Amino acid sequence: GAAMAKSKFEYVRDFEADDTCLAHCWVVVRLDGRNFHRFAEKHNFSKPNDSRALHLMTRCAQTVMEELEDIVIAYGQSDEYSFVFKRKSNWFKRRASKFMTHVASQFASSYVFYWRDYFEDQPLLYPPGFDGRVIVYPSNKTLKDYLSWRQADCHINNLYNTVFWALIQQSGLTPVQAQARLQGTLAADKNEILFSEFNINYNNEPMMYRKGTVLIWQKVDEVMTKEIKLPAEMEGKKMAVTRTRTKPVPLHCDIIGDAFWKEHPEILD
Numbered sequence: 001g002a003a004m005a006k007s008k009f010e011y012v013r014d015f016e017a018d019d020t021c022l023a024h025c026w027v028v029v030r031l032d033g034r035n036f037h038r039f040a041e042k043h044n045f046s047k048p049n050d051s052r053a054l055h056l057m058t059r060c061a062q063t064v065m066e067e068l069e070d071i072v073i074a075y076g077q078s079d080e081y082s083f084v085f086k087r088k089s090n091w092f093k094r095r096a097s098k099f100m101t102h103v104a105s106q107f108a109s110s111y112v113f114y115w116r117d118y119f120e121d122q123p124l125l126y127p128p129g130f131d132g133r134v135i136v137y138p139s140n141k142t143l144k145d146y147l148s149w150r151q152a153d154c155h156i157n158n159l160y161n162t163v164f165w166a167l168i169q170q171s172g173l174t175p176v177q178a179q180a181r182l183q184g185t186l187a188a189d190k191n192e193i194l195f196s197e198f199n200i201n202y203n204n205e206p207m208m209y210r211k212g213t214v215l216i217w218q219k220v221d222e223v224m225t226k227e228i229k230l231p232a233e234m235e236g237k238k239m240a241v242t243r244t245r246t247k248p249v250p251l252h253c254d255i256i257g258d259a260f261w262k263e264h265p266e267i268l269d
């Protein structure tokens, strides 16, 4: 209340550390699921990729983009999502702790809130958590390299996991045996095992698994049914109305090459 506003206790506020993110830099918040190796096991995630879990992650990321200010692009894979705030954002005076905690709490509450929409017959057994970190990138190059790094990580892990789980699920190897089999193999070796032993062409695996998910703002035509108010004789009648909304739309494309950035120059404006 007002009486507390200028009390003798007010000085303790000065103990708060200044965590302002450097002006004009890209601010990235990356979240990662806490102990999701166990969470995936307990909730019977399919291996190597549970598409329900990936779609739920993306639903949460869309909620974060819609509810919070100034996020221009997000990238997700596995149990992680990165959110990029625009260079000139002045949201919460660019305080890192505000960016990070708002993203993490909105994401985590959404994960629980939307769980049932994706895991219809799999109950949520305990409340999941996410860690967050803030990274500040001074140039378009470092930001693009950051996103490339996450997508390269997605590729490396997914190639490994695809072979690892094929060896277990189709060849009956134990996890220890599968790991030993893959020890020291290069990407080409893994592609070769997939092709010769399992008749899998890695390039034909789903894009969402190989590339992860990019969320960018795009105009979408939405058809909604609207109740007509007047005139009285038409009361209760419904009509289809199309309107254009800007929404965070998921893409499963390459973001390492130049093509994506040339196609969407507005992101780095």
Ligand code: ATP
Residues within 6 Å of the ligand: none
């Ligand atoms: P901000 O996002 O800046 O925190 P805020 O609306 O949450 O905005 P606060 O200063 O955090 O602002 O104040 C929280 C407000 O929430 C209170 O002013 C009060 O109106 C409401 N509120 C919180 N808890 C209760 C409660 N238990 N009973 C009634 N009202 C509450």
Ligand code: ATP
Residues within 6 Å of the ligand: 032, 033, 034, 035, 036, 037, 038, 040, 045, 046, 047, 048, 049, 050, 051, 053, 054, 078, 079
């Ligand atoms: P930490 O708390 O350190 O992040 P972690 O167990 O979450 O520990 P990560 O390196 O983040 O470790 O790995 C996440 C793990 O979650 C993956 O190894 C995988 O087992 C599991 N996982 C996450 N998403 C999926 C998914 N969509 N399908 C299958 N498994 C998944």
Ligand code: MG
Residues within 6 Å of the ligand: none
């Ligand atoms: Mg308060």
Ligand code: MG
Residues within 6 Å of the ligand: 032
């Ligand atoms: Mg980790």
Ligand code: MG
Residues within 6 Å of the ligand: 032, 033, 034, 035, 036, 037, 079
């Ligand atoms: Mg994790």
Ligand code: MG
Residues within 6 Å of the ligand: 032, 033, 078, 079, 080
């Ligand atoms: Mg992870």
Ligand code: MG
Residues within 6 Å of the ligand: none
């Ligand atoms: Mg409040």
